Amino acid sequence: MNEKEEVLELYKLHSKFASSITSVRQQVNKFYISLLSIIISFATFLGITDLLNNSPLITISFSIFSIILCFVWYININSYKQLNSSKFKMLDELEEKLSIKPYHIEWKYLSSGENKKVYHKLTTVEKYLPVLFSLPFITILIYQIIFCTRG
Secondary structure, eight states: OOHHHHHHHHHHHHHHHHHHHHHHHHHHHHHHHHHHHHHHHHHHHHOHHHHHHHOHHHHHHHHHHHHHHHHHHHHHHHHHHHHHHHHHHHHHHHHTTSSOOHHHHHHHHTGGGOOTTTOOOHHHHHTHHHHHHHHHHHHHHHHIIIIISOO
């Protein structure tokens, strides 16, 4: 196997790795969305008003757990971003040794992610999800701290 064939095989392998990281990342996001949706549904089922008025400790614990879960999800998104970024840097280096540079050309068409009218980076959009999911829990926690722990 000559050097060009070796580079091409490495390129194919890293391209598959980048794709598999993206697939796992989507599965992880589905997991967090499902888990937090179940938690929200559970809280609704129990009747959040009843919890707020009768069990501040349970509600505070429940809210803190959910906020931590959203924070861990946010960290996971960032971690997958770093993994994918390193894979694409490696692909970029390998493309320098190839006659055609498909990722480089594609990234150029997407304005390198700098122009939001052309392309919104997935991670930027993705990071809104844990923040949005944490808002109801933060609201409940603040309510508990301000109104229910006075007595």
